[in-house]
Amino acid sequence: MKKLTNKAVGTITVQDVSLSLLKANDYIAEMIRDEMNERNILLLNLVSSPGSGKTSLLEETIKRLKDQVNIAVLEGDLETERDADRIRKQGVQALQIVTHGTCHLEAQMIQQAMPNINFENIDILFIENVGNLVCPASYDLGEDIRVTLVSCTEGDDKPKKYPSMFLTTDIMVVTKEDLLPYVPFSVDAVIKDAMEVNAGIETFLVSSLKGNGMDEWCEWLLKKVKEKKESKVAASA
Amino acid sequence: MHEISVCQSILKTIETEMDNSDLSTVREIHLKVGILSNIDAELLKHVFTFVKLDSLFNDAELYVEVVDILAKCDSCENIFTVKNYKFVCPACDEPVINILEGKELLIHKIILEEPAHEEINQ
Numbered sequence: 001m002k003k004l005t006n007k008a009v010g011t012i013t014v015q016d017v018s019l020s021l022l023k024a025n026d027y028i029a030e031m032i033r034d035e036m037n038e039r040n041i042l043l044l045n046l047v048s049s050p051g052s053g054k055t056s057l058l059e060e061t062i063k064r065l066k067d068q069v070n071i072a073v074l075e076g077d078l079e080t081e082r083d084a085d086r087i088r089k090q091g092v093q094a095l096q097i098v099t100h101g102t103c104h105l106e107a108q109m110i111q112q113a114m115p116n117i118n119f120e121n122i123d124i125l126f127i128e129n130v131g132n133l134v135c136p137a138s139y140d141l142g143e144d145i146r147v148t149l150v151s152c153t154e155g156d157d158k159p160k161k162y163p164s165m166f167l168t169t170d171i172m173v174v175t176k177e178d179l180l181p182y183v184p185f186s187v188d189a190v191i192k193d194a195m196e197v198n199a200g201i202e203t204f205l206v207s208s209l210k211g212n213g214m215d216e217w218c219e220w221l222l223k224k225v226k227e228k229k230e231s232k233v234a235a236s237a
Numbered sequence: 238m239h240e241i242s243v244c245q246s247i248l249k250t251i252e253t254e255m256d257n258s259d260l261s262t263v264r265e266i267h268l269k270v271g272i273l274s275n276i277d278a279e280l281l282k283h284v285f286t287f288v289k290l291d292s293l294f295n296d297a298e299l300y301v302e303v304v305d306i307l308a309k310c311d312s313c314e315n316i317f318t319v320k321n322y323k324f325v326c327p328a329c330d331e332p333v334i335n336i337l338e339g340k341e342l343l344i345h346k347i348i349l350e351e352p353a354h355e356e357i358n359q
Contacts, residue, residue, distance in 0.1 A: 011351040012264075019254055019344040021246045103239055134275055135239055138342075163322035164273045167336075196323050199332030 025139055028107035032114070032142030042124045042221075042228045045141050047165065048149035049158075050131030053175040055083045056208040057149065057217075058126055062090040064218050069123040069225055074113055076105040076130045083128065093117060104135035107142060123225050133162040145224065151176040152185035159194040166197045173217070177207035240281045243342070244288040250344060251294070259349055260293040267346035271304045271339040278303050306339030 020026070036043045046054045055075075062071055073094040075083040078101055087094035095116055097109050110127065117125075127143065129136045148169040150158050153176055159166040166172070172194050174187060187205060194201045204220070206213035247268070252260060270276045278301040285299040306319035310326035310333050317327055324333050 013349040013351065015347045015349065017254070017344055017347060019250050021243060021250060021342045021344065023250070024246075138275060160322060164275055167273065167322075167324075195332065196325060198324065198334070200334055 022138060025107045028111050029140035029142040032107060032110055033144075035114070036125065036142060036144070037232070039119050039122070040229055040232050041119065041122050042145070042225050043127070043141075043143045044124065045127045045129060045136075045143035045146045046149065047129045047133070047136045047146065047169075048131060048151075049133050049154055052131070052149040052151040052154060053208055054128050054131070054149055055086055057173065057175060057206065058087060058128060059090055060208040060211070060214055061218060061221065062087070062092055064214060065221065066091060068222065070121050071124045071126065072117055072119070072122050074110065074117075074125065074127045076109070076128060078102070078130065093122075099130060103130060103132050104139050105129050105141060106139050110141050124221065133158065133165050137162075137165040137168050144228065145170045147171045147173060149173045149175050150190060152180055152183050152187075156185050156187075156190040156193070159190060159197050163197045166194050166201065169198065169201060171202050171204065173204045173206055175206055175208065177205050177212050178210040179207075240277065240284045241288065243276060243281060244284050247285075247299075247344060248288065248292050248294055251347065255347075261296070262349045262351060263294055263297045263347060264350045265298050265300060265346070265348035266294075266344060267300045267302065267348075269302050269304050269341050269343045269345045271341040272306055273336075273340045274342040276342060302345075304338050304341060307337045308333045308339075309335045309337055311335055 048054055058073060065071065071092045073087045073092065075087065075094060075096045076099060077083055077096065078099055081096045084094040084096035095113055097105060097113055099105065099109070105127065127141055146169050148165055148171070150172060152174060174190060191203050194203070204213060204217045206217055208214070247266060251263065251266070270278055281301060282299050289295050289297060307316065308319050308324060309316045310329060310331055312331040313326060313329040315326055315328040316337065319339070325331070326333050
């Protein structure tokens, strides 16, 4: 018998659907958000290009705040434990997530790492994302606040070149402030461009090496920890 | 950015959402990809031709609709397409944060072809 092809006689069915390809990630991100709210922990997701100073900012932040708040850090990198080692030297818990080539952290990686952290009395959990200004923008990790670092040696053109990152960012930290006299970087220009992409963005200017601007950054962090705890009290009242 | 893993996610999403018996009848997969999703439509289609070979979807074609950034001004209610990532209302010059479209990464239509009656009876 001659076989009829599907194409000639088959019935066509059209299914209208709305399936988000990031649904699985966003679902897990919400679970993380719920757990962090339950535990009263402020969760920050730090993103930037490689070498902007995410780990250095964390080291200096921990030095200044470790007597006032309890901090834990999740480090994302393609390979090596180096960043987690640097953070542990500051005397706080740090866990390295090695992605083996994946260009960003996904919510599932955070969820898998969480049972290995002792959350007792922790006030702030920092996630240091893989150094990349593109892919991490699309992945919600359940954070309260997304912080994007731009070092002045990278150039002030980053917000317009990587708009989806700046669109999803709450805070921009301009780092390596001590190098401003030596590089053609305009703080005004970077703020103007960032605000054009995202009018809600707040900016800090810091030098982790010299300490400039660190007081403002740390005070802001303490304020956010307090706000988080108060929102829990308000919600349960 | 990572078009191969997005491609695998397309197939996995459909496998999860549909009856197994329907999977090999998928002929067309239609996506809506917002400019802000950082996905390159041409690259994605190219990658798909390879990824589908190892799957139940080797008779499926991928269609990608690129979605511009559409924003609404909260001050004057003007709805406009955002050009050059300038999220400022062209009518009243106010910054806008209300993005209506352009972030999506969705499968919005799947077209199946059921085998002919004669074939089923064979």
